[in-house]
Amino acid sequence: MMDKIPSFERLVESFSRLPGIGKKTAQRLAYYVLRSKNNFTEEFREAIKQVKELINECPTCYTYTENEGDCYYCVDVDRRNDMFCVVEDPADIQQLESSGAFKGRYHVLHGAINPLDGVGPDDLRIKQLISRIKSQATDGEEPIKEVILALDANLEGDTTALYLAKALSEFDIQVSRIAHGVPIGGHIDYVDHRTLGKALENRIVL
């Protein structure tokens, strides 16, 4: 028999739930927390709490924001209203912004179609994208000319791009996808800014 310290095991268990953190790493992190100063652990606990309390999804583009209403990008009057860039995750927006090659509006799907994981079109913000396009066409606002798909260059991204190209074909808008300057199999979130700028420039009309 061995001495198990229940509170320590619970912290190891919590760390193990995080993506890419195995048992050994979780133990190392739990030891670090156990040895750290109280002000670090209080900061850490407060940061976890505030992320859940303060961050909302923007009601227009669905990125994360601390604003009560529309996000930083949706309220920015210096952006084009006739171009949408569709991304899988909020983190992708920061990458695209760093490239400086896009000055339109964003739309966050919160994932990509992945039948193996049971993620279908209804689990993503696709309906919301379509109603956004529709309302912008009928509300006397500037109608949308182009939707750029900045999706990951993998099977799920490809599937989602094909699905969206078909779903948006009823509208008179150009649907494009950023060029495969993004390495095949890679994630948008990990690409350098110049490659991403090039990929936006060389987008292919679908």
Added chain:
Amino acid sequence: MMDKIPSFERLVESFSRLPGIGKKTAQRLAYYVLRSKNNFTEEFREAIKQVKELINECPTCYTYTENEGDCYYCVDVDRRNDMFCVVEDPADIQQLESSGAFKGRYHVLHGAINPLDGVGPDDLRIKQLISRIKSQATDGEEPIKEVILALDANLEGDTTALYLAKALSEFDIQVSRIAHGVPIGGHIDYVDHRTLGKALENRIVL
């Protein structure tokens, strides 16, 4: 300019402080927390809190324990009192217990001598080890026959072993070190149980 979400950045910052967690990984973990259910984040926050509140150092061997007084190993009447096994960290005890090859008492140094990081003998529980040995020799308790050093097989472990061999030479006790079945340069915490059992069996008298 880009939209920074302050509460998100603070959580990324907290994760980045953990050992072996870089900026990208910290962002991934923060996104996971942001997307996770409230009951997970509450469990996680509570686990961090309780690890700090409930875990003490054993006043005898200095391992971590939730007991108010002596730890599980120090109160166990089925263990030999005349043998000590000295380890760097509490995690090492669990590894040694898994090997099943040691049934004496433990003593945790909480580190190893490392002049480059400014860790000297006074920063470790070495004085406490010596007074433990002394009091056990004079209190009419069973005197200690052997001290086994189960230290990491690296420069810090070697330095600490030499220091302890010298410091304990004034007593009539055998000081030994577990055999180098542990790969050179490796950490005790990562070794399989059979290798560790063999290393205990083949310990070398210093």
